[in-house]
Amino acid sequence: MAVYSEIIRLKTAPEKIYDLTQEIQEAVRHSDVTVGICTISCPGSSAALTINENDPMMFEDLKKALSKLAPKEALYHDPDKAQAYIRASILGSEKCIPVIEGKLAIEEDQHVFFMEFDRNKKERKVFVVVSGDQPSD
DSSP: OOEEOOOOOOOEOOTOEOOHHHHHHHHHHHHTTTTTEEEEESSSSSEEEEEEEEHHHHHHHHHHHHHHHOOOOOSSTTTTTTHHHHHHHHSSEEEEEEEEEEEEETTEEEEEEEEEEESOOEEEEEEEEEEEEEOOO
């Protein structure tokens, strides 16, 4: 079994969404893994990963739903960070995607997105680890 890793570096802006699908798919290609698993992780408490359609209306709906679950005007113990922490906790900071025939096993219209919930600009890292079988020589 082979294990390969890459780090995707992002300079984020408050409450922005970044499509990482192409970078993650490139990491899978670089790994030479044909069958296995791709684990994606973003350390930090105020960012999240999600897999969904690349549709601006979906993001508006997601933002609206998250604003109902963790509204800005709520009374939090830590008013500067709690909303971002709660939103990130709802979506999660890790995703595992099967790798089949050397590609992410997601639908054609699905993408992997990084969502920044912090109120400040950040320099973020997203870890991509691909493990599995490589073709035998």
